[in-house]
Amino acid sequence: MAGPRLPPEAIAASRAAIAAGSKSFALAARLFDPDTRDRATLLYHWCRHCDDVIDGQHLGQGRVASADSPAERLAMLRDATDRALAGDGGSEPAFRALAALNAVCPLPRRYAHDLLDGFAMDVAETAYQTEAELLTYCYHVAGCVGVLMALVMGVEPSDHATLARASDLGLSFQLNNIARDVMEDAANGRRYLPADWLREAGIPVGDFAEPAHRARLAKVVARLVALAEVYEESADWGVAALDFRSAWAVLSAARIYGDIGRKVRRRGMAALSERVVTSPQRKLRSVAGSLPQALARRSRWAAPSPERVGLWTPDFA
Template identity: 50%
Template sequence: MSSTIPDRVTLVAHARDSIARGSKSFAMASKLFDRVTRERAWLLYAWCRKCDDIADGQDHGGAMTSVADAQARLSMMRVLTHKALAGEATGDPAFDGFGVVMRECAIPARYAHDLIEGFALDARDWRPRSEADMLRYCYHVAGAVGCMMAVLMGVDPDDRATLDRACDLGLAFQLANIARDISEDEAADRCYLPVEWLVEMDIPPGEHMKPWVRPRLAMLARRLADMAAAYEASARHGTGALPPRAAWAVLAAAGIYGDIAREVARRGEQAWDHRVVTPKREKLGWVVRAGSQVPGRARRWPGEVARAEGLWMRPD
């Protein structure tokens, strides 16, 4: 393991490759940032991606594999993250770059620890019993990242209202992921649908991907899509606190990812026959649309409007 942290240019180049391989949607949205913010977003993404890959035995996504050493992987993730936060070389550019961006932006370390707690839930084969359980998981694996991204974009770490909106966008993204990936998760022996939801729909445990259950599963997917839309709408009220180019990127990402949930709902019972993606043409459409929304965003989505009643609240 190298005892020195690679130079920033090298770390940024690695992170740029990581986001290009791991998420076409986020890669496109990141191009709307100014250069400094864009590079920082790449550095944060590369760490998130690497942690996800360590946890799931993947390489920039793809089919999940069953890992026999989940706790050992989690321990490695924690050790490398701790070293990166301490400014020590880790021997891994994703973690080294993470340490750089955390120091540059003074991002509170608790959000990184919150994200890792999401991986800890997966490592012990956790399943959500209630809707609140599911949303807590969504916070750990995506809402916390939304908070980190907000600080990276210049939001004061003490600006609770704006961070709540940033968390909302992370929740919207993860709810879309859950709806889209029900089949893939089932193949990896995972299920993020609350047990209480399955009971309500009279779906036996482990049977939710059976053909005869599809009509009821489609109803649950629409429920997830509706929830994602509510959190996406709430998140837009935080864009007035962001610099124009950051708001442009966030609004574009919200639309692009929101289309995933909307398409899952539209496909109904066929939602899992083929993986749902947002076509490039539609992504470009959201880039243009988001750009037109930037000038009047504070009037259209005023930040002082209270979050809708019933939305899940992130922990202090």
């Protein structure tokens, strides 16, 4: 992309953040060409920092003391984000990263604020009643990140068809994360499973995590994984618009995160007792298996792509 070069200090700080914060993302990012990798790393740094500030954590681990309320921290993030997008990154490395990224790859403000709106939903401890409400949340914490990442990869802001596929990928990631973390979230007082799904399964919403409901809860979680696969399959149709290395990175990430959900489903009730993880070897197999798909992307997912009938779609108006 044309424009000024990214500052080395911003790249270095962001690389450190990604190395400590997400091994899966770091692995997939290595497949990008160097310029795209740097832009994606800067974006990740800002996303990771905002998430940590809201959760009161550092790189997703440990608690960080703060005198500010979550609502106050959210207001600070909105202000700092707007200033960074206006060219003033301040002294915080994550916002300096966002400002540097925006200088070479202008990002529509709306998508950055969509992510912050997702954090606001967590601050409000929103309880989701329907599948549509859950998907709206998933867009705001992950789907919009997929859109931003597509822009970083060179997709035009006007290419809504490809951006919708990028949102689909983010939704699939988040649905799989929720499937993996059902019990951990419950221990923290959070429920992301739609209340109407639980009622359909005969599970009392108020105590859905109790041991007596584990067999039925495992079936609800399997339903969530199946929904994630619908969005993963839809997202695949977007890779034909990407260059080879970006497509390889996207497909690898899709398979790595998809494998999390599929392992949760295979383990059934056992996955509700012990957090599911995927091994480095399995991740590398996902990367290797995605290579021929990336090479054949424009024939395998040739235009015209199927309609996204019934899928959650961002409002691009």
